[in-house]
Amino acid sequence: MNFCKKYIGDGAFYKKLLIVALPIMIQNGLTNFVSFLDNIMVGQLGTPEMSGVAIVNQLIFVFYLFMFGGISGVGIFTAQYFGSKDDEGIRHTFRFKILMGFVIALGIFLVLFFEGEKLIGLYLKSSSDPGQLKATLGYGMEYLSIILFMLPAVYIGMVYSSTLRECGETVVPMISGVIAVLTNLVLDYVLIFGKLGLPVLGVSGAAVATVISRYIEMSIVLIWANKNKDTHTYLKGLFRTLHVPGNLAGKYFITALPLLINEGLWSIGVAMLNQAYSLRGLETVAGQNISSTINNLFNIAFIAMGDAVAIIIGQHLGAGEMEKAKDEDRKIIAFAVFISVVIGVVMFGCSGLFPRLYKVEPAVRLIATHFIMVQAFALPKDAFLHTSYFTIRAGGRTIITFLFDSVFMILVSVPFANILVRYTSLGSATVFALVHAADLIKCIVGFVLIKKGVWMQNIVHDDRE
Numbered sequence: 505m506n507f508c509k510k511y512i513g514d515g516a517f518y519k520k521l522l523i524v525a526l527p528i529m530i531q532n533g534l535t536n537f538v539s540f541l542d543n544i545m546v547g548q549l550g551t552p553e554m555s556g557v558a559i560v561n562q563l564i565f566v567f568y569l570f571m572f573g574g575i576s577g578v579g580i581f582t583a584q585y586f587g588s589k590d591d592e593g594i595r596h597t598f599r600f601k602i603l604m605g606f607v608i609a610l611g612i613f614l615v616l617f618f619e620g621e622k623l624i625g626l627y628l629k630s631s632s633d634p635g636q637l638k639a640t641l642g643y644g645m646e647y648l649s650i651i652l653f654m655l656p657a658v659y660i661g662m663v664y665s666s667t668l669r670e671c672g673e674t675v676v677p678m679i680s681g682v683i684a685v686l687t688n689l690v691l692d693y694v695l696i697f698g699k700l701g702l703p704v705l706g707v708s709g710a711a712v713a714t715v716i717s718r719y720i721e722m723s724i725v726l727i728w729a730n731k732n733k734d735t736h737t738y739l740k741g742l743f744r745t746l747h748v749p750g751n752l753a754g755k756y757f758i759t760a761l762p763l764l765i766n767e768g769l770w771s772i773g774v775a776m777l778n779q780a781y782s783l784r785g786l787e788t789v790a791g792q793n794i795s796s797t798i799n800n801l802f803n804i805a806f807i808a809m810g811d812a813v814a815i816i817i818g819q820h821l822g823a824g825e826m827e828k829a830k831d832e833d834r835k836i837i838a839f840a841v842f843i844s845v846v847i848g849v850v851m852f853g854c855s856g857l858f859p860r861l862y863k864v865e866p867a868v869r870l871i872a873t874h875f876i877m878v879q880a881f882a883l884p885k886d887a888f889l890h891t892s893y894f895t896i897r898a899g900g901r902t903i904i905t906f907l908f909d910s911v912f913m914i915l916v917s918v919p920f921a922n923i924l925v926r927y928t929s930l931g932s933a934t935v936f937a938l939v940h941a942a943d944l945i946k947c948i949v950g951f952v953l954i955k956k957g958v959w960m961q962n963i964v965h966d967d968r969e
Contacts, residue, residue: 511838521836524815527678528669529808534682536800542692543797546710547862549696551790552636553707554864556643558793559627562778563620564651566771567612571659573767574604575666576814577760580900582670583815584822586738594671594738600748600756601663608764609659613652620648627782627789636786643707650711654718661722664729670815671738676728684721688713762902766910773913777939780921784932790864791871791932798858798872799879802851806887809840813894821899826960829898837891837954844887852880874933882940885947892950899959908953912946 513521547554578597585593616623624644628637665677694700695709705712733739748756782789813836820829855876859869897905917939924935953959 511835513832513835513839517832517835518839521812521816521839524672524674525808525812527674528811529804530678530682532804532807533801534685536797536804537685540797540801541689542710542713543793544861545692545696546707547794547864549706549863551786551864551868552639553643554793554862555786555789556624556640556645557647557707557710558789559624559640560620560644560648560651562627562775563616563623563648566768566775567609567616567655568658569767569771570608570612570764571605571662574608574760574764575601575662576767576897577763577902578604578756579666579670579814580759580818580897580902581756582667583818583898586671587819587822591738591740594667595742596748596752597756598663598667598738598742599746600753601667603746603748604760604764605659605663609655613655616648616652621645624648626779628786640786647707647711650708651714654715657715657718657722661718661725664722664725668725668729668736669811670818671736672815672819673736674815676725680721680724680728683724684717687720688717691716759900759902762906763897766902766906769910770913773910773918776918777913777921780918780925781932781936783925784935787865787867788871788932790868791859792875792936794859794862794864794868794872795875795879798851798876802847802880803844803883803886805843805847806840806883806890809836809887810890810894812836813891814898817895817898821960830957830960833895833898833954837888837895840887840891841884844883848880848883851883852877855880871932874931875936878933878937878940881937882943885940885943889943889946889950892954895954896950896959899961901959901961904953904958908946908949916942916945 543554546557578601582594582597585591585597621641624641628641661680665680668674668676691713692710694702695705695713696707697709698704729736729739778789778792781792813833816836817829817833820826820832856873858876859872862869862872893905893909896908920942921935921939924930924938925932928935930938
């Protein structure tokens with residue numbers, strides 16, 4: 505009975521949790537489902553086309569996580585300002601996000617514009633057919649030359665959507681995301697395969713569809729924010745000035761920098777891991793792309809739980825409700841792990857079905873199936889690590905999250921994968937499983953940190969003094 509009271513909440517708790525998490529879950533679910541369909545459509549074009557797009561999306565993933573790290577680092581303050589009913593504090597964080605996001609977006613654009621071909625080439629050092637490698641590089645560059653134009657829309661949309669979520673408004677970002685992904689799906693079909701009298705654009709069509717959908721998503725959020733300033737008063741006067749008081753800017757920067765570096769290094773670490781797996785051949789690149797897309801469909805529940813931790817626990821900490829924050833955080837983590845066990849069983853059972861939807865070689869399908877099996881087993885572990893990360897982050901302990909997340913990735917996971925790939929004859933799926941198993945070290949560290957409560961602090965109580 506004591507165990508149930510400690511780890512299981514009442515109806516009111518789960519109602520509050522789902523009000524926050526369900527819109528995020530729906531948005532992520534639809535986004536990933538459309539990404540899955542998009543992936544299948546590109547997969548119908550062939551292995552080089554799908555691999556080229558997958559490699560570029562790995563590079564774009566670095567941009568997303570740099571943006572996410574910087575914006576969410578400042579968002580720790582936004583959630584706590586909202587909890588303490590400080591509208592001007594929210595405006596300060598919004599302005600800081602705008603300025604920081606511009607620098608990140610411009611930097612990533614310049615790197616990908618000038619060095620994109622070299623970066624794509626890093627994934628093509630294998631014993632695969634030289635003709636296929638050349639074709640993959642060509643398709644990757646074709647996709648990259650168009651997809652770069654979506655960066656401004658993603659940057660501005662993320663600033664607005666993150667601020668709304670941190671202030672408890674999760675429905676609007678969900679609606680904009682749903683409309684965008686449905687638009688993306690329709691345009692993918694029309695442009696990739698040349699329907700409605702349009703020419704067959706293939707890989708270029710997939711890129712154009714994504715760019716258009718991102719601008720639609722951004723526009724919906726901006727229009728809503730402009731029309732709802734009276735009910736959401738923190739939206740008033742956002743651009744009255746872009747000045748952020750020096751003491752606050754310094755505080756935001758110091759807190760956000762470890763997260764920015766963390767997410768950036770973590771995304772680079774993921775790219776390095778995938779590059780290590782790619783040494784097993786182009787078939788592994790394609791197989792992992794399939795499994796990654798499927799995994800994203802199944803992990804939406806615990807991803808949403810991480811966002812719920814950031815919002816709910818952040819607001820409790822901002823209001824000074826430390827014991828309530830600790831109690832509800834423990835229950836959110838337990839819920840995330842439980843549902844991931846259930847979802848993992850379903851995912852394992854379906855592991856052999858999804859790869860059959862792709863027009864790829866049998867070897868690619870087999871690799872994808874094995875990777876999906878590994879990810880199904882790892883789902884509860886990933887759920888615990890994800891919610892633990894957001895718990896530590898909610899209290900502003902960003903140095904700890906930096907060590908907990910990206911430092912482990914760069915110093916342990918990446919070298920371990922490279923050693924296994926370069927110095928053993930183990931299959932790519934076995935290497936993948938062993939790298940996941942190494943994360944159990946992080947689970948132990950995360951459990952200790954959460955139990956000790958090192959994350960419980962209010963970081964905005966003195967901003968107005």
